[in-house]
Amino acid sequence: MEEEKLMSKKKPAFPVTKKLHGYLREYNRTIKFPIFYDDLLRFSGSTVVYDRNDEDTLWIRVYYNEFDDQEIDLSLKRVYSILHSDGSDAILQFLNVDAIDYCTFGNSKPFRIKVRNVLNDNYTYFYVKKADASRIYGLELEHMLSPYNLNFLVYKDTLIEEHIAGxxxxxxxxxxxxxxxxxxxxxxxxxxxxxxxxxxxxxxxxxxxxxxxxxxxxxxxxxxxxxxxxxxxxxxxxxxxxxxxxxxxxxxxxxxxxxxxxxxxxxxxxxxxxxxxxxxxxxxxxxxxxxxxxxxxxxxxxxxxxxxxxxxxxxxxxxxxxxxxxxxxxxxxxxxxxxxxxxxxxxxxxxxxxxxx
Structure with a gap:
């Protein structure tokens, strides 16, 4: 029953092939967006994120210097618009990036972005990750074979995933x-x-x-x-x-x-x-x-x-x-x-x- 005997120490990330990129284009899974995973790694500081019981969640909340912060903030709002709306800038004035969290646990080391609508305080999350071919196959199989549809986008070496609530x-x-x-x-x-x-x-x-x-x-x-x-x-x-x-x-x-x-x-x-x-x-x-x-x-x-x-x-x-x-x-x-x-x-x-x- 112990996972140490089942799982490998670490799974490598596999690059997205030209053929897989072609598949993603055909089914509208790829579009140019204004920020890459590596851009978010340029944070200048961080604090630990605790849950409501004051236990370490293994996520850290990251911060950027004032020059990077404005550019990253705008780019993430545009990513939200591409993922959830028509991709236009019309809704950007109503959005606020409340938090950018980074997970140091696990293989994918994702960033979790919290975006809030300032008019009604409703918020949602999306994730920015390194594009990994096996993960993309997993997302597509989930989309087709499970009862649930999934929304994600790939551009070059960056993967954007919507949040799955539960x-x-x-x-x-x-x-x-x-x-x-x-x-x-x-x-x-x-x-x-x-x-x-x-x-x-x-x-x-x-x-x-x-x-x-x-x-x-x-x-x-x-x-x-x-x-x-x-x-x-x-x-x-x-x-x-x-x-x-x-x-x-x-x-x-x-x-x-x-x-x-x-x-x-x-x-x-x-x-x-x-x-x-x-x-x-x-x-x-x-x-x-x-x-x-x-x-x-x-x-x-x-x-x-x-x-x-x-x-x-x-x-x-x-x-x-x-x-x-x-x-x-x-x-x-x-x-x-x-x-x-x-x-x-x-x-x-x-x-x-x-x-x-």
Whole structure:
């Protein structure tokens, strides 16, 4: 269960290829914006950011000298306009950059930008990161295969990501899960099963409790909980298959125990089938775009050879599909995984059609 035995020490960033840039242009994921990640590294000072319990968040709030500050402030407002509006300067007078935070923890070392509308004090966040090919594949797969759309932009070596709202998984487990009703706990257990299956299918790794959020939605007579990934750094890199199954991280033991206590084995199997079917339907509905993305991945380098070899053999042992043995890189392993899910769904649908059920 220990992540030290599952995860590599550090994943390198992989450059965005010309072919992937072409894909991003085709689907309006790239546009020229006025600031780069490296520009934000020129801060002249910082202070520690604490949470409401006075605990270190591992983020620092950064400051710039007066000459850089004005330029960076204006550029970030323009990035907000490009990401969330029509890209014009008309809304800039109503925006204020309240904070620029820098995270020294993890691989991506992102900047988190807090932008406030001065007319009504509503605010939102976006992130500025180094562009990493495997992360971009992760974002695109999430956009197409999960229930959620994602808004992000890439320009040269800089990635802009919108903020994904929700309660961090570790915070939710500690503060809110204990006061949930038994029915709500059962529903959360179901969602974790489906989230676990979705991550495994599309090879999204490292879904420890602080890398996903719980999103409560108030229905007319109850609260519905959903689980969303918020970190896509470990898309298709690691060699151990368990890395792509959130159930094997010790940070998720509370969720694993919840599934054990609240769901029967037959229910767990049912929810897995449901999720595989939903993913297969999404694969079919976005077939052309997915094939273009996979074509980029199959000619790209987003992992190291030993990880590719290990992962394809572990999945082969798990699903007994010889197609995995043929894979030469992580793009082909990913393609084989998605094709396996779609093929099985289509086979079952065909049998039902001919059986008249």
């Amino acid at each position: 309660i961090p998984g570790d915070v939710f487990m500690k503060e809110l899960l204990p006061i949930c009703s038994e029915m709500e706990k059962s529903q959360i257990a179901k969602e974790f099963v489906k989230f676990n299956e979705r991550c495994m299918i599309r090879l999204l790794g490292d879904m420890r409790s602080y890398n996903y959020v719980i999103v409560p939605t108030h229905d007319f007579d109850h609260v519905v909980y959903k689980i969303r990934a918020i970190d896509f750094d470990q898309q298709c890199y690691e060699g151990k298959f368990k890395v792509y199954r959130p159930q094997f991280f010790k940070e998720n033991i509370i969720m694993v125990n919840l599934v054990r206590d609240k769901l029967q084995r037959s229910s767990v199997d049912q929810y897995k089938v449901e999720e595989r079917s939903i993913v297969a339907k999404r694969l079919i509905s976005c077939h052309e775009r997915m094939e273009e993305l996979l074509d980029c991945a199959r000619t790209d380098t987003i992992s190291i050879p030993e990880n590719v070899e290990q992962l394809k053999m572990e999945i082969l042992q798990f699903v007994q599909d010889v197609e995995f043995k043929k894979a030469r890189n992580m793009g082909e392993v990913l393609g084989a995984a998605l094709d396996f899910v779609k093929r099985n769904y289509e086979d079952i649908s065909t049998r039902r059609l001919f059986n008249g059920s």
